[in-house]
Amino acid sequence: MHKSVYIVGGILVICVIAIALFFGFGRSSGMMGPYAANSNITSAQTSGNAQSTKAASGNNAAANLDAVPKASSEGTTQTVTTTLDGGQYSPIVVQKGVPLRWTITAKNGDINSCNNTMVINDYAVNQKLNVGENVIEFTPNSSGTITYSCWMGMVTSTITVVDDINNITGQDISEYSNNAGSAAGNGCSMCQNGGQ
Structure with a gap:
């Protein structure tokens, strides 16, 4: 009888710990629950994101284009x-x-358990x-903005497809600017903590 009480008690303790870990009790951000996974972004990351978004959404569309990774013809x-990055x-x-x-060039330490597989559903x-150069090939067949992400859908960014790369309009840059912050703005605690 005493042995079964210890076993049941041990199982209950394990269950309580598992529930606490799952719901994020004890996280320093003050958030609890399954949505707390994205709450571990530091203030430095937040201010960096604001600066990136501000730079991408300035008034001079031509100046912004210089900072945008855009394709060149070969x-x-x-x-x-x-x-x-x-x-x-x-x-x-x-x-x-x-x-x-x-x-896509990745250095040692840039790849983690979140971003190690990139998905472009469209x-x-x-x-x-992998560390080094990773080559992705496809033909973008319609204009607009395509979202791509990690395998979990938490780290995202965009591909803006334009009709003429040599004649980009303010509308094209506007669409890019509205989506540029999503690359740095989204993430999960796994990525923010190096996948650990």
């Missing part, structure tokens, strides 16, 4: 290179109807990322 294809994906601007060769891309 024969019958277009190429763009970005980095997996701080574990976040970069937004890009590409041209409609031209095959794209996108190189083009059936499911790309495992």
